Amino acid sequence: MIEVPSEQMAPAVGEPEDRREDGARKVVGLVLRFLMPLASILALWYLAIYFSALPAFVIPRPERVLQTLFNDRSFITVHLVETLKVAAIGFILSNVVGIGLAVLFMAVPIGRQLIMPAAITLRNMPYVALVTVLMLAFGDSIGSKVTIVVLAGFFPVLVNTSRGLQAADPVALDRMRVLNASWLETFLHVRLPYAVPFIVSAQEITGSGSIIVAIAAEWMISSQGLGYIINRAMQQYRGDQVYAVAFLAALLSFGVYALVHFIGERLNWQQSGQADRA
């Protein structure tokens, strides 16, 4: 019979309790993580109502906003679907244009000199002017709203993807050349994977931005979508409806960001490597 010194036994005896304590700490941490921001937002909201003394149609109480969200749910849902449609199509096209141009610039370097100045000019133009021109050209159509989303969204994708495609490790590129790999093989197996973390971070900007820009475009030119509801509610002194839509839009934006982040983490080899080690 081998005697085990009592000091060696101690950690084993203490283990389940430690685990229980760890579990409890995790639950408390999770609750605090979600409840604290919510509590601080509500506290600030009530303080603003109390100290600003503004009328309820400018700054309604949170419970009134929730009530509106529930009561007007069918009306809001119709317009929410319209906004999501514009944002989703705009988001996809932003990627097609952004990634497509970055790949084109990589394959045909002269393309960068030809197209980049126009892209930068478009990027720096006030969107209000662009919206006006698009409104005059296409009227209140899904095409004009999607165009605005794409104009706002493609640039971060283009810049990040270009940077990512240039970020491939030179020794890996040397390896591909010595192995006599084709341009396409080098692109698919080395340049593109190195660019993934850059493309992922662009999605986080463009994904949530698409919702906000779609609403802004609807606010300016449309008779459909969440932006339209805000515009209409303002004219009818329905602050509760404005806040309800704003709350919904923020939630949507956050949801899209979280979803894109979640998918991105799984595509990103840097993140998945860390996850494996953990």
Add this chain to the structure above:
Amino acid sequence: MSEPISIRGVSRRFGRALALDTVDLEIAAGELLALVGPSGCGKTTLLRIVADLVAPSTGEVRIGDAPPAQARQSRLLGFVSQRPAVLPWKRAVDDVAFTQTITGRRGFAPADLLRDFGLAGHEGKRPAELSGGMVQRVNIASAIAHDPQVLLMDEPFAALDEMKREEIGDWFAAELQVRPKTVLFVTHHIDEAVILADRIAVFSTAPGRILEIVQVPQPRPRGSEFRRHPVFVETAAHIRGLLFAREGAPA
């Protein structure tokens, strides 16, 4: 099968600076020739010229009967860089197999190759999960996975500590007995060159010229215990003398 390398009158300029000045070298099939010299003497440039990664300003290189571009297109070359060229998202076994996929040449079974390289049990790991020495072994395994006839190595063990370098050097010397190749080996370390090489081309400072080609009069493979051998001491001292006499500083 391995191919000889012939380097005739090769010079290379970068802008106005002359990096390499009229280098002539003949490397026999199956020979291991080390290039030793101070930093910036153009030895890496010469290696990259042979690998068809840099074009010479003048002169020509032949691998067998072919110029480097043709040797590269025929997948005769293996290149080991100082910094490992393994792909960080690939597991060791996939990285080795990747070389074979790209070249369309299945030299050795990737798992067998890794086992021979002392990496049994680590086949499924990514570079971030391996030690520096292990990553360099995967790097070498990936470089020879398509069984190239010529292996070009640019300070492959420079990033490792002294102990690891000796260990991997011994292993590499033994490995070459199993899979013989013509090897051009760039190194800063005189000791490493004397242990591993058949001959050592000693370079001057920029512009790089060959000061002398030193023969190591002892057959390969030689392990790190060769350091105590009188031939080692004498050869290493001779090379140091060549470099110190020219530069007044150690290589």
